[in-house]
Amino acid sequence: MLHGNRIASALPCILVMQRSPALQPLSREHHSALKLAKLCERAAISNDAPEVSRVCQLAINAYADELKAHFFTEEQTLLILLDKTPEQALAERTLTEHRQLHTLLDGLRKNNADALNSFGKCLAAHVRFEERELFPALECKLKPQ
Numbered sequence: 001m002l003h004g005n006r007i008a009s010a011l012p013c014i015l016v017m018q019r020s021p022a023l024q025p026l027s028r029e030h031h032s033a034l035k036l037a038k039l040c041e042r043a044a045i046s047n048d049a050p051e052v053s054r055v056c057q058l059a060i061n062a063y064a065d066e067l068k069a070h071f072f073t074e075e076q077t078l079l080i081l082l083d084k085t086p087e088q089a090l091a092e093r094t095l096t097e098h099r100q101l102h103t104l105l106d107g108l109r110k111n112n113a114d115a116l117n118s119f120g121k122c123l124a125a126h127v128r129f130e131e132r133e134l135f136p137a138l139e140c141k142l143k144p145q
Contacts, residue, residue: 020142022078023135029070030127036062037127040120044113056108056116063105071098074130081141090134097126 019027036059043055075098079091101122107115 019135020139022142023138026070026074027131027135029066030131032062033067033070033123033127037120037124040116040123044117044120049111052113052116053111056111059116059119060105060108063101067101071101074098078138081138085141087137090137094126094130094134097122097129101126 039055040059043051046052074094079094082088082091101119104115104119104122108119
């Protein structure tokens with residue numbers, strides 16, 4: 001059985017949990033995104049129209065104020081590291097999910113509970129994908145040689 005630091009040295013870099021300094025701010029932002037996702041899902045199933053409207057506006061504001069810049073940073077500085085590599089499909093999935101979340105804004109602007117629920121579910125799944133698959137792949141690219 002492996003203990004302490006011997007675990008990290010025995011595993012490939014893709015399994016190391018300590019985030020690269022370049023990914024740490026984005027990883028912290030994921031925590032806020034998960035809280036927003038849960039709020040969206042709860043409001044969507046509440047059958048409370050004023051709450052759906054309030055949370056739709058919160059999600060729209062969060063997209064404009066936080067998520068849009070977060071996505072831009074990932075797309076312009078990180079996903080290019082996966083271009084023409086075996087992990088390129090991860091970058092393509094990330095871009096697809098970013099576009100999907102953007103598309104759901106139309107429903108949020110109409111205070112649509114189904115769109116709000118979809119936004120919450122998609123956002124939560126996206127964050128988990130990035131933390132579990134995308135970021136570990138990027139760790140290997142960002143690791144100092």
